[in-house]
Amino acid sequence: MSALKIVCAGFGGQGVLSMGQLVAMMAMKKGYQVSWMPSYGPEMRGGTANCHVVIDKDPIASPIITDGIDVLLAMNQPSLTKFLPHMNPKGTLIANASMVKTDAVPKGITINSVDFTAIAQEVGNLKVQNMAALGTVVAKLPIFEENDGLAIIEEKFGAKAPDLNALNKAAFTKAYHQ
Amino acid sequence: MAKILMKGNEAIAQAAVSAGCEAFFGYPITPQNELIEYMAKYLAKNNGVFVQAESELAAINMVYGAAGAGARVMTSSSSPGIALKQEGISYCAGAELPVVIVSVSRGGPGLGGILPSQADYNQATRGGGNGDYKVMVLAPNGVQEATELVRKAFELAEKYRNPVMVMADGIIGQMMEPVEINPEPLPPVDRPWAAEGQRGRAQRNVVNSMNLDAYKLEQHNRDLQAKYERMEREDVMYETVQTDDADVLLVAYGTPSRIVKSAIATLREQGIKAGLFRPKTLLPFPSKQLKAAAQGKQFVLVAELSLGQMLVDVKLAIEGTVPVHFYGRTGGVIFEPSEIVDAVKSHRKGD
16 A cells, blocks of 8 residues: 545634544554644635645655645635645545535546535534544545444543534434445 | 554653653744643643743743753754754853753744744754854654654753754644653753752852853863764764665655655665665764765765755765765755655766
């Protein structure tokens, strides 16, 4: 396996940084080498917050992804605009359906358009849209299984926010099976 | 113990606390703020002292004071902040105080930017303080090694009674990697020179860097030089990767050395035998070891996130025996493995 390069991007507040952390933690528990790198440069209001997650069997060369994104999670339109030119032409796009138009995405890229915002609203709290996104990421990445996602959500948030955690898991499961 | 996923800044701070760091004085600056934040949260809980000083100058002078009183002490900052600490670092070196300084460097000059850079190699290894002094400089290549080297930094600072700097970069500071931190505190060290009260001594200990007697000051400087020479004999650290059969030797340090390693794998797939020499101590620089590793190579290529600073030390080490080329990006731009591959190819005869 060569390095699997994942970029998670969205508005600040959509939870993409912590979602990316969960992806890295899951892969670490499966014995992979992982790195997680946040964007910490100045960002425009209305622009994107993002993190780069690299998963590899071998030691990771660079935690910063400039090109060849294998999996892009775009929670909003500016994220797609910013990272689409840097995608692997055979990569996978996971898009937040209600906020991201995917018309301009070239053939060759697999598009998974799921309405994470709607799932979060159905479950009852907009905050958990990142866990819905995690559900689709786990469903689309062959290295993970459903239980990996549920276990990591429990580990990360179980003690910290028990009330919200049921919603986290509900959003995750709903998106995973969609 | 299972590895945990931790941000470099926090992992460095935890490693310092685990090693027995008793006091931290600092002032916030991106990209090392999580380090100070961690210290603020946990050092007091571990019976330590944390002060957010009013400036970098104040912080380094508090470090001087705490070290002088015999505490295991540390400060951290980033490029412009380290610039402000230079006077205090020279005073610590002059007074022979064991202190640890973490530099999470970013793009310059001036205020520059906040993204990762290695443009502070000269700042770290030459310093901006006055006098014939040297600071040991350790350069980790990732979060795990950063935790090991910050621990080592306390050991070396105490062994030599000298400031030791851990030079990370914004990548190490900001990224998360799996890490396992040594939980064992370092053994306490005798500090008979510390200004901690008279304690039955005939005279009070005084910690001072001033000496108005020229002959005594010259002798003090000769003693310091002897110490720096001993560092070079006993504590040079470096790593070599596939250097023995290599035609081309790449030299890189810190996180960019990992990008270079990946470029070397690509080059070897294409039939070009390249190897890596990675200094882990930037001061003392592994000059003899590098010169030996470079013998018989077609050329050496130095890759840095600057426009050529370690390059000078590489050239001094190799003494003109092998051609030395350079590739660098700066300002917060990180090179790709493909850029290094292209740079190597551009210097190959007949390619």
